Amino acid sequence: MTTKKVFESMDGNQAAAYTSYAFTEVAGIYPITPSSPMPEFVDQWAANGMKNLFGMPVKVVEMQSEAGAAGTVHGSLVAGALTTTYTASQGLLLKVPNMYKIAGELLPGVMHVAARSIAAHALSIFGDHQDIYAARMTGWCMLASGSVQEVMDLGGVAHLAAIKTSLPFLHFFDGFRTSHEVNKIEVMDYSVYERLLDKEAVKAFRKRALNSANPKTMGTAQNDDVYFQAKEVQEKYYLPVADVVNDYMKEISKVTGRDYAPFTYYGDPLAEKVIIAMGSVTDTIREVVDNLNLMDNKVGLLSVHLYRPFSEKYFFQAMPKTVKAIAVLDRTKEPGAGGEPLYLDVKSLYYGQENQPKIVGGRYGLSSKDTTPNQILAVFKNIDGEFKDHFTIGIVDDVLNSSLDATENIDTLDKATTELLFFGLGSDGTVGAVKNISKIIGDYTDLYGQAYASYDSKKSGGVTRMHLRFGKNPIRSTYLVNNPHFVSCSQESYLTRFDLIRGIRKGGTFLLSTTRDIKDIEEFLPNEVKKILAKQQAKLYIIHAYELAKEIGEVKLVSTIMQSAFFKLNPQIMSFETAQEAMKSFAKKSFLRKGEDIVKMNYEAVDRGGDALEEVTVKPEWVNLEVKNEVDETRPDFVKNIADVVNSIKGYDLPVSAFLGIEDGQIPNGTTMYEKRGVAEEVSTWISENCIQCNQCAFACPHACIRPILATEEEVNNAPVESTWVDARGKGLEGLKYRIQISVLDCTGCMVCVNTCPAKTKALHMTPLTENVDRQEHVLADYLYNEVPAKDGLLDKNTYKNAVFAQPYFEFSGACAGCGETPYVRFLTQLFGKRMVVANATGCSSIYGASFPAAPYTVDKDGRGPAWANSLFEDNAEYGFGMRIAHKTIRDRMQNIIINENGAFKGELKDLLNEWVEVREDGDKTLELAGKIIPLLEKETSQAAIDLF
Numbered sequence: 001m002t003t004k005k006v007f008e009s010m011d012g013n014q015a016a017a018y019t020s021y022a023f024t025e026v027a028g029i030y031p032i033t034p035s036s037p038m039p040e041f042v043d044q045w046a047a048n049g050m051k052n053l054f055g056m057p058v059k060v061v062e063m064q065s066e067a068g069a070a071g072t073v074h075g076s077l078v079a080g081a082l083t084t085t086y087t088a089s090q091g092l093l094l095k096v097p098n099m100y101k102i103a104g105e106l107l108p109g110v111m112h113v114a115a116r117s118i119a120a121h122a123l124s125i126f127g128d129h130q131d132i133y134a135a136r137m138t139g140w141c142m143l144a145s146g147s148v149q150e151v152m153d154l155g156g157v158a159h160l161a162a163i164k165t166s167l168p169f170l171h172f173f174d175g176f177r178t179s180h181e182v183n184k185i186e187v188m189d190y191s192v193y194e195r196l197l198d199k200e201a202v203k204a205f206r207k208r209a210l211n212s213a214n215p216k217t218m219g220t221a222q223n224d225d226v227y228f229q230a231k232e233v234q235e236k237y238y239l240p241v242a243d244v245v246n247d248y249m250k251e252i253s254k255v256t257g258r259d260y261a262p263f264t265y266y267g268d269p270l271a272e273k274v275i276i277a278m279g280s281v282t283d284t285i286r287e288v289v290d291n292l293n294l295m296d297n298k299v300g301l302l303s304v305h306l307y308r309p310f311s312e313k314y315f316f317q318a319m320p321k322t323v324k325a326i327a328v329l330d331r332t333k334e335p336g337a338g339g340e341p342l343y344l345d346v347k348s349l350y351y352g353q354e355n356q357p358k359i360v361g362g363r364y365g366l367s368s369k370d371t372t373p374n375q376i377l378a379v380f381k382n383i384d385g386e387f388k389d390h391f392t393i394g395i396v397d398d399v400l401n402s403s404l405d406a407t408e409n410i411d412t413l414d415k416a417t418t419e420l421l422f423f424g425l426g427s428d429g430t431v432g433a434v435k436n437i438s439k440i441i442g443d444y445t446d447l448y449g450q451a452y453a454s455y456d457s458k459k460s461g462g463v464t465r466m467h468l469r470f471g472k473n474p475i476r477s478t479y480l481v482n483n484p485h486f487v488s489c490s491q492e493s494y495l496t497r498f499d500l501i502r503g504i505r506k507g508g509t510f511l512l513s514t515t516r517d518i519k520d521i522e523e524f525l526p527n528e529v530k531k532i533l534a535k536q537q538a539k540l541y542i543i544h545a546y547e548l549a550k551e552i553g554e555v556k557l558v559s560t561i562m563q564s565a566f567f568k569l570n571p572q573i574m575s576f577e578t579a580q581e582a583m584k585s586f587a588k589k590s591f592l593r594k595g596e597d598i599v600k601m602n603y604e605a606v607d608r609g610g611d612a613l614e615e616v617t618v619k620p621e622w623v624n625l626e627v628k629n630e631v632d633e634t635r636p637d638f639v640k641n642i643a644d645v646v647n648s649i650k651g652y653d654l655p656v657s658a659f660l661g662i663e664d665g666q667i668p669n670g671t672t673m674y675e676k677r678g679v680a681e682e683v684s685t686w687i688s689e690n691c692i693q694c695n696q697c698a699f700a701c702p703h704a705c706i707r708p709i710l711a712t713e714e715e716v717n718n719a720p721v722e723s724t725w726v727d728a729r730g731k732g733l734e735g736l737k738y739r740i741q742i743s744v745l746d747c748t749g750c751m752v753c754v755n756t757c758p759a760k761t762k763a764l765h766m767t768p769l770t771e772n773v774d775r776q777e778h779v780l781a782d783y784l785y786n787e788v789p790a791k792d793g794l795l796d797k798n799t800y801k802n803a804v805f806a807q808p809y810f811e812f813s814g815a816c817a818g819c820g821e822t823p824y825v826r827f828l829t830q831l832f833g834k835r836m837v838v839a840n841a842t843g844c845s846s847i848y849g850a851s852f853p854a855a856p857y858t859v860d861k862d863g864r865g866p867a868w869a870n871s872l873f874e875d876n877a878e879y880g881f882g883m884r885i886a887h888k889t890i891r892d893r894m895q896n897i898i899i900n901e902n903g904a905f906k907g908e909l910k911d912l913l914n915e916w917v918e919v920r921e922d923g924d925k926t927l928e929l930a931g932k933i934i935p936l937l938e939k940e941t942s943q944a945a946i947d948l949f
């Protein structure tokens with residue numbers, strides 16, 4: 001039977017959700033990045049009445065945790081409903097206990113996993129295989145997909161094979177790289193699944209269901225007499241799995257024309273050097289294999305699709321007999337192991353064989369670390385001579401020297417492919433706009449498209465890079481765009497913060513949204529940018545997207561304007577008129593439910609965006625400009641050597657040795673004050689004559705940017721910048737000056753302060769950031785926040801107004817603009833920051849609370865401040881309880897020493913220690929005593945004094 005081929009642009013999550021929907025009666029779910037969109041799609045389709053293969057919408061049940069979802073899946077399967085779940089990372093680990101049960105009871109559940117790093121020295125939402133490897137012993141069969149198309153093609157095989165073999169299947173693909181990559185793919189027709197589904201097996205599964213018409217007892221306890229034998233007897237279910245999977249893959253191959261098997265080989269049939277890998281890296285390896293074989297090398301790739309059970313038969317069926325050297329790539333790190341899992345699996349297959357090839361193993365791509373063709377070339381070179389084992393690629397390991405040198409360049413990009421890079425502000429619509437561009441190209445042309453977003457760790461307002469490729473052939477490049485033909489940037493402040501056009505190709509184009517007039521652009525552009533433009537003979541266009549968006553009536557339209565400008569500059573993709581029509585159709589689809597007015601504004605942005613471009617002449621003499629790389633040596637070492645590097649998107653290049661001294665994952669407090677991101681186009685500005693000195697603006701500010709300052713005449717006179725002050729109002733504040741100060745380079749422009757201000761005529765309004773910077777507001781803020789002591793305590797201590805005069809120990813976090821949580825966190829630190837310990841659950845508050853290298857919890861001039869730590873999503877109460885118990889135990893020990901060894905202490909120290917014992921439950925008093933006790937204790941040499949520390 002032939003079905004019409006349907007192509008659509010979608011990401012890996014949507015592809016997995018689509019295939020799973022067909023076979024799913026019940027979905028037991030709990031969201032976790034990056035797998036959350038899968039159940040969201042299923043939920044949305046079910047709400048719209050979409051039918052599965054059994055003629056019903058999927059019943060979606062969201063539980064209270066991943067463990068809860070696993071329990072639901074287990075129960076639903078036992079009771080006879082075909083059940084699916086979706087997860088990643090620690091979410092998968094929380095499902096492990098039930099996964100053993102489900103496999104042990106031979107239940108055909110399916111789990112789709114957007115594979116992700118495990119939180120260890122730090123949490124990471126990005127992709128690798130640590131999570132799926134941690135589930136490899138549960139008895140679930142495991143299938144790997146390496147691209148969005150493979151997710152579509154093989155996702156169904158997981159369900160079909162689970163039903164036929166009566167075993168659970170885990171289908172995984174790389175978190176973010178595949179789960180969030182939008183690619184134009186061929187969509188599977190559900191009639192194929194209908195044809196392939198083993199209906200007898202479905203019937204048999206339903207017949208086994210636990211119910212009172214078919215009573216039985218499951219989940220018994222067994223003793224040492226029988227448990228072992230009962231475990232062994234299940235092996236017969238695993239023996240046919242590889243054949244069943246292979247049969248289904250052959251059927252899928254017939255339908256799609258793409259060749260699938262438990263292991264697939266790509267490359268020279270007589271290859272001597274082969275890389276073995278699974279997941280998205282396989283596409284990059286294919287590019288390199290093609291390139292090397294064109295130059296008469298004999299190399300190849302063995303892709304693993306069926307990882308468990310690991311089939312010897314199909315492995316050797318696929319692997320060329322000529323192979324002499326193998327490099328196995330594992331996307332994980334197993335500390336202390338003799339090798340990573342896939343490497344050990346491969347070695348065990350060859351164990352004892354004559355003429356076995358040399359086999360080495362290496363690690364790559366942890367936490368979505370980009371794996372480039374250069375690195376793959378280095379792997380092939382390694383098995384051509386050096387044979388370094390347990391190697392790494394993608395990092396410079398200058399501590400244990402595990403890394404391979406990947407500096408040799410190889411350009412594997414299909415010549416018919418164009419690469420584009422878009423820089424935007426997190427949540428400013430750049431991601432959506434570029435996904436739209438990709439979908440428009442996919443839907444309106446015959447071109448294939450690929451779109452991938454890379455983010456920094458800010459909740460919003462961080463830098464987002466969208467990597468877009470399109471071309472005549474399917475796109476296989478599963479790595480970031482490093483040599484773009486076109487670069488677009490919607491934030492002019494990025495010009496000085498990032499190497500926006502590093503790598504731009506000869507004759508490329510740079511589009512910049514700016515507030516500057518065209519005549520001022522030459523002076524405004526950094527020399528480095530001008531030099532690269534001239535050297536690469538690139539074109540430069542500017543657009544006043546922000547002003548235009550404001551004129552139309554909605555600042556969020558910046559991304560639509562940039563989208564329109566992009567199509568205007570790239571008529572080779574499609575005519576601008578066709579693009580306008582397409583953009584309007586997308587806008588209508590997305591915004592109609594928000595009202596006609598919003599749709600019309602989008603139309604206007606589409607129409608005017610293309611016409612608002614201005615070309616800036618790139619002068620050839622710019623190539624001779626001098627570029628200085630100045631490092632501010634006054635910044636703390638961590639900030640200078642690590643934070644600044646990471647914040648300028650150069651953390652990828654930090655060597656392993658940079659992390660010596662912070663091996664446990666800790667970072668110093670108070671690093672966000674050095675960021676000065678300048679992400680707001682407009683910031684709040686104080687109007688002194690309207691102010692009633694209520695401090696409510698500062699109380700409401702989510703980022704501790706706006707602060708009420710009390711200063712003496714002398715402090716005012718010492719200020720580096722002239723500014724407006726008024727007499728402070730209120731009993732106890734006599735003789736002091738008052739001012740509301742805004743840290744304009746930290747302000748996110750959320751307007752919460754402006755909206756909160758209760759003055760009859762608002763005492764705050766928004767003005768362009770550039771004006772404020774020209775007025776040196778940031779210099780003044782720096783002085784007032786850091787050099788002028790906070791004057792809380794002059795008013796009634798227990799009033800919010802007094803507390804807001806206190807130093808915030810939580811400032812300039814990466815929380816979203818207008819965040820409703822952070823004002824409370826900041827306020828808490830103003831009340832208790834000096835002696836605060838935080839056991840933070842995982843979630844928003846941990847991401848804005850500590851995303852490497854940003855630490856918004858800060859310290860005062862005495863070095864005191866909140867101590868902060870995070871364990872997991874679900875255990876912060878227990879984690880905090882542990883801290884509490886430890887603190888009490890340590891204090892009990894101190895008290896014990898003071899009482900039992902009292903004779904060892906003399907004079908003032910003895911009196912102070914005895915006083916400490918009496919007041920040990922009073923935080924303020926012990927803090928005061930600590931200031932006196934510690935200097936005295938430091939001078940003591942007795943064992944009792946040493947033990948007290």
Ligand code: SF4
Nearest residue numbers: 691692694695697757
């Ligand atoms: Fe002044 Fe308005 Fe702030 Fe109150 S909220 S202190 S009136 S600027």
